Amino acid sequence: MKYCFVIVALAVLHAQGQVPRLADGHPDLGSDGVWLPTHVADLAPNAAVPFQGWAKAKFLANNAMKQNDLDLRCLPPGVPRITLTARPFEIVQTPQRILFVYEGGAHVWRQVWMDGRTHPKDPNPDWLGDSIGHWEGETLVVDAVGFNDKTWLDDAGHPHTERLHVIEKYTRTGAASMKYEVTIDDPGAYTKPWTSSSSLSFRPGEKLAEDICLDKISK
């Protein structure tokens, strides 16, 4: 019985495969393929979110008025929502920065600086924020600030302010899998930081398609 378990565990490990590596020893987050996130409609479906009063009211209003979702008007979905939609993206690693290239949303891309810089003192409020990253062992940790307050954190409509600070952790757990953990730290909307997580699967050899959101609404 015991051996049976070990054999099954080994088989699972084998199927997952080794995490590929770059020449510098860091995990290769995706040469030769794209990542497909699991669709997460609500970052906290069952958890108690530490809402501030206005944020709770805003969340309920957003949730009841999905037509106000700017994603429907082809604006960028923001962070972390862009990693929660079931649309593939590609990660391009260079020593100075890591690029995220998204098929969905508004055909946008995002850059995470890896050159040791800090955030600008007074960043422009952006849809995708200002992102800096570093490695913690096997995990890419991305720290993002400088957001506008127009996006929703998820489809459900969790709101945020310009004080939003997002910490994302990308851990490639195998050849075909990645774990995504996100901390929402927004003292303008929540009483304390809160976290959520999801998973992504790798599609080797697949390419991103062109999908122009405005094509569907501007006719």
Place this chain on the structure above:
Amino acid sequence: MKAPFVIGSALLALVSAYAQQPVQGNPPLAKDPGPFLPGFGVEQDKGPKPVAGPAPHLPDGRPDFGGNGAWYPGFNGNLAETKWKGVKSADKHVDVPFLPWTLNTYNQRVENLSKDDPEAKCLPVGVPRFMFDPYPFQMIQTHDQVVFVFEGDNYLWRIVNIDPKGTHPKNLKPTWLGDAVGHYEGDTLVVDVVGFNGLAWLDQAGHATSDKLHLTERYTRTDSLTLKYEVTIDDPGAYAQPWTASNTIRWRPGMELMESICQEDEKSSIHMIGNAPPAKK
């Protein structure tokens, strides 16, 4: 029974042969509408100019199109003219081999001050216009791709897959940016692009395209600060024969791309009425 069919076919062949003839300047080309505003495009003296070094290469010998900085094409409103709207445009003048419909369309668009330009509606500028537009961009080379990232025009990206065999997938879905396959020829990146939707304009002036558009782009970094861009436009649905346009793109050392989202609060395009007479009250 057979004769009318033969005559019909001959007539059809004659008509289609006529349709393939380039238009010989009649009706004439619409004129340059002139500068946007007085003083537009006058280069400000921004201190000492950077000094060009030799073109860099990657460790494996491929030309290096990146580095700490960004490429800036400048405003080149017309692929076929050296000056347009009061500023420098493409590198050389081209007598464009228009088909009748593309000449008409071009003239209408120029005379209408490009009021229906898809770019003004936040739609993708398309290829090759990216290389003639006043938005900086960067090229990131991986082992099997060249990723173009653009600041302007909705913060777009474009991926060129490197494949010396140059094969495009079959049954391509028509798109704004097409399917791009590239290879290196010495110091030049050559990109072959097909699969267009025929909606993009080649430039702000309004050179049209059809879904038969086939582009051959050539990118050559001739020194550290200079990118020579040459594009052959082979579009039997729009032009009688292939023609080639070119631009010299400058490197801005240290420049980084900002986020720019065209669709954010876009309220301009409804005010673009071209040269239409004012509506009667």
